[in-house]
Amino acid sequence: MNPTLNRRRIDWINSSFITVAHVLALTAVIYLIFVRFSWWTMGLGTLWAACCSLSITAGYHRHFSHKAYKTGKLLRLFYLLFGAASLQNSALKWSADHRVHHSKTDQDEDPYNISKGFWWAHIGWVLFRDGRGTDYSGVKDLSADPLVRFQHRFYVPLAVLMGAVIPFALGSLWGDALGAVLVAGFLRLVIQWHSTFSVNSVAHLIGKRPYSLKSSARDSFITALVTLGEGYHNFHHRFQFDYRNGVRWFHFDPTKWWLAALSKVGLTWDLKRVPKEAIERARREVMASKSMV
Numbered sequence: 607m608n609p610t611l612n613r614r615r616i617d618w619i620n621s622s623f624i625t626v627a628h629v630l631a632l633t634a635v636i637y638l639i640f641v642r643f644s645w646w647t648m649g650l651g652t653l654w655a656a657c658c659s660l661s662i663t664a665g666y667h668r669h670f671s672h673k674a675y676k677t678g679k680l681l682r683l684f685y686l687l688f689g690a691a692s693l694q695n696s697a698l699k700w701s702a703d704h705r706v707h708h709s710k711t712d713q714d715e716d717p718y719n720i721s722k723g724f725w726w727a728h729i730g731w732v733l734f735r736d737g738r739g740t741d742y743s744g745v746k747d748l749s750a751d752p753l754v755r756f757q758h759r760f761y762v763p764l765a766v767l768m769g770a771v772i773p774f775a776l777g778s779l780w781g782d783a784l785g786a787v788l789v790a791g792f793l794r795l796v797i798q799w800h801s802t803f804s805v806n807s808v809a810h811l812i813g814k815r816p817y818s819l820k821s822s823a824r825d826s827f828i829t830a831l832v833t834l835g836e837g838y839h840n841f842h843h844r845f846q847f848d849y850r851n852g853v854r855w856f857h858f859d860p861t862k863w864w865l866a867a868l869s870k871v872g873l874t875w876d877l878k879r880v881p882k883e884a885i886e887r888a889r890r891e892v893m894a895s896k897s898m899v
Contacts, residue, residue, distance in 0.1 A: 614734035621733045624799075627693075631796035634788035646780045650773060651789040654691070658798055661688035663834045663861040670748055671701040674849035675865055675877040679753060686757040691768035692798060696758040702745045707806075708846055709744075711821040720810035720822050728800075728807035769795065801832040809839035817844040817888045819895055827858065835859030844888055845880040853885060 638648075665685025668674040689697055703717045710716045720727040748754045757764060770791050777786020813824030823843035830837030830851070835858060838851040845853075852859030868874040 614736055617733060617735045624729075624733065627792050627799075628796055630788060630792035634785075634793035637785055637788050642782060642785055644780065644782045644785055647777060647782050647785045647789050650776055650786055651794050654688075654773065654790040655794045655798060657684075657688040658692045658794065659801070659834050660861065660864060661685040662692050662694060662798075662802055663836055664864055665689055666694070666697050666700045667704070667836065668849055668861065668865070670697045670754070671704045672846055673747075674847055675869075675874050677868075677874045681868070681873055682751075682753050686753055687764060687768050690757060690761055690764035691795075692802075693765055693769060693795060694799075694802060696754075696761040698742065698745055698748050698754055698758040699740050701748055702740050702742050705744045706741060708843065711823065711843065718806040720807065724807050724811060727810060728803045731806075802836075804829050805833055805836050805839060809837050813837075813840070815840045816892055817841050817885070819892055830858045834864075835861045841885075845885070847878050848880045849877045850879070853880075 661684065665682075666689050669677060669682070669685065686697055689700075694700055695703075707716050707718060712719060712721050718727045718731045723730070742749065770787055773786045773790040774783045777783040777790070809824055809826045809829045810822040811824070812828070813826035815824055817825075817840050821843050823839040825840045826837040828837065829839070835851050836842075838853070838857060838859065841853055842848075842851050849865055850859060850862045851857075852862060865874050865877060869877055
C-alpha cells in the first residue's frame with residue numbers, strides 16, 4: 607500500500623458502506639443468476655444507471671462544477687435527486703472537491719492526486735481522511751442556489767429515497783422489489799462508482815496529452831466509454847469550461863449529445879464552446895514542446 611495512505615485515518619463510515627455496497631452488488635449478480643431474472647428489473651437498473659450517470663457527468667460536473675451551460679430549476683432538480691442516488695456526496699461537496707482538483711492538479715492539495723498512486727486517486731481518497739476537511743470557499747456561487755442547499759442539507763435521506771426506496775416501490779409493481787433494490791440500487795451503484803473513479807485514476811495515467819503537458823490529465827477513449835464521455839480529460843483540463851469533453855465530432859461523448867439535444871428544446875442554453883483557433887493553438891504548442899525534447 608502507498609505509504610501516504612498509512613499516514614491517514616481510515617474513514618470507517620465510508621469504508622464500511624462501500625464494503626457493504628460491493629457485497630450487495632455481488633449478491634445482485636447471484637440473485638439474477640440463481641434466484642430470479644427479470645427484464646423489468648434489468649430495465650429499471652439500466653434507466654437508473656443512465657439517470658444517475660448523467661446527473662454526475664452533465665449535472666455535478668459540467669453544470670455545477672464548471673458552469674459550462676445554463677439550465678432551469680427542473681433539470682437542476684433532476685440532477686440533484688439522481689445525483690444523491692449516485693452516493694458521491696452532495697453537489698456542493700462534490701463541486702468543492704472538484705474545483706480544488708482543477709486548481710491544484712497533481713499537487714498535495716488535490717483530493718485525488720494521481721501522484722499518490724493509482725489506488726489513492728481511484729478510491730483511496732474516499733476511504734481515508736486527510737484531516738483537512740472540505741473547503742467550501744470556492745463554491746459560494748453554488749451555496750447561493752436554494753436547490754443545491756436543499757440537497758446538501760437533506761443529502762442522506764434523498765440518497766436513501768432515490769437509491770433504495772423508489773426502486774423498491776417500483777420493483778414491487780412486478781413482484782421483484784428485492785431484485786430492484788439489489789440491481790438498480792447496489793449493482794448499478796458500484797458500477798457507477800468505479801466508472802466515475804476511473805476519470806480520477808485511469809484518465810490521469812493512461813492516454814494521450816494533445817492539448818497540454820502541464821498536468822497528468824490524459825485523453826482516454828476507454829474511460830470515455832464507461833463514463834458517458836468524460837474520458838477526454840486532457841482537453842477538459844486545458845479547457846474546463848467547454849460543455850464538451852469529446853471536442854471532435856467522432857469522439858464518444860453522450861453527455862455532450864444530451865446537452866446539445868436539450869438545447870434544441872430550450873432546456874439548456876448558453877453552452878460554452880472554446881474557439882477552434884484556441885484548440886488548434888493548444889495542439890501546436892504541445893507539438894512544439896515535444897519537438898524540443
